[in-house]
Amino acid sequence: MARRRFFVNQVRNNSAEITGESAQHLTRVLRVEVGQTFEITDNNRVWLATVESARRDLVRFDVAQEIDPGPPAPRVTLYLALIKFDRFEWAVEKATELGVTRIVPVSAVRSERGLFEGGQKRSERWRRIAQEASEQSRRLRVPEVDAPAKISRALLSDDSSHRYWCDERPGASPLVTVFQPQPGDSTSILIGPEGGWTDPEREQFEVAGWQGVSLGPLVLRAETAVCAALAVIAQRWLAEQGDPHRQASPELSRRLSQDAPLQSNQA
Numbered sequence: 228m229a230r231r232r233f234f235v236n237q238v239r240n241n242s243a244e245i246t247g248e249s250a251q252h253l254t255r256v257l258r259v260e261v262g263q264t265f266e267i268t269d270n271n272r273v274w275l276a277t278v279e280s281a282r283r284d285l286v287r288f289d290v291a292q293e294i295d296p297g298p299p300a301p302r303v304t305l306y307l308a309l310i311k312f313d314r315f316e317w318a319v320e321k322a323t324e325l326g327v328t329r330i331v332p333v334s335a336v337r338s339e340r341g342l343f344e345g346g347q348k349r350s351e352r353w354r355r356i357a358q359e360a361s362e363q364s365r366r367l368r369v370p371e372v373d374a375p376a377k378i379s380r381a382l383l384s385d386d387s388s389h390r391y392w393c394d395e396r397p398g399a400s401p402l403v404t405v406f407q408p409q410p411g412d413s414t415s416i417l418i419g420p421e422g423g424w425t426d427p428e429r430e431q432f433e434v435a436g437w438q439g440v441s442l443g444p445l446v447l448r449a450e451t452a453v454c455a456a457l458a459v460i461a462q463r464w465l466a467e468q469g470d471p472h473r474q475a476s477p478e479l480s481r482r483l484s485q486d487a488p489l490q491s492n493q494a
Contacts (some may be wrong), residue, residue, distance in 0.1 A: 232266040232277075232365045234358060235288070238274060243267055244287045244324055249358075253286050254433055259478070264291070270368045272296060296367045301464040302328045302413035305458065308335035308420035309342040310449045312349060318450040319353050323360035323370055325457040330357070332375040337422040346375035378428070382435040385415050387427060391416035392432045393456060394424070394439035395446055402440040406463045418452045 235243040253259045273296045276288035334343040353372045361369045442455045
């Protein structure tokens with residue numbers, strides 16, 4: 228069974244800690260104990276670490292050694308039209324598990340009234356959901372979750388290599404055949420609200436240089452479309468890149484093979 232992975236602000240002098248609500252989750256829900264070994268990450272590197280102390284609102288780790296962070300992940304931005312908050316939160320969780328890099332909530336014509344204003348107050352909650360999902364799925368980095376934005380501003384500011392919007396109308400090309408990533412590419416996907424896009428919105432997407440794609444003949448809920456689109460992107464990216472399991476750097480491999488602790492000071 229794979230070790231649990233937790234996020235810390237920094238690793239310094241072979242030590243790291245988790246405080247506040249996150250620590251309470253570890254001690255009350257996960258019931259971590261002194262002496263247990265986990266993986267910790269600072270959103271950049273990964274270490275093996277042992278619990279040195281565990282109190283209600285503070286868990287402190289002794290860092291043992293750095294380990295290979297795993298294969299690199301593609302850069303994927305999800306622009307998701309605001310939907311009812313319980314379903315939006317579910318979409319944030321699943322998008323995180325499927326490897327999204329950034330989530331941008333956007334206001335669409337058919338988004339329910341009040342969601343844009345209410346979403347401004349929920350951004351921090353969405354970020355906590357993303358962190359918890361990142362720990363569960365053993366990600367190296369927590370995805371960024373932006374505050375809600377107007378869709379016109381979001382589209383024009385995006386400079387991804389591939390930019391798609393999901394079109395429920397017949398005739399759009401399937402995403403699985405259109406998406407042909409190359410190493411170093413970035414991808415953005417735009418998913419609409421219940422009721423779909425309006426014709427003026429479709430025209431706006433095309434003028435901004437986005438391509439309409441299909442996820443199949445059935446009409447999907449927004450949160451289902453999130454899972455379908457991101458799964459296609461992830462699998463196409465892996466297929467184009469070949470074997471996703473890269474080796475650790477020569478220095479890291481040498482030191483791991485010697486089972487020697489690595490320098491873990493983090494400025």
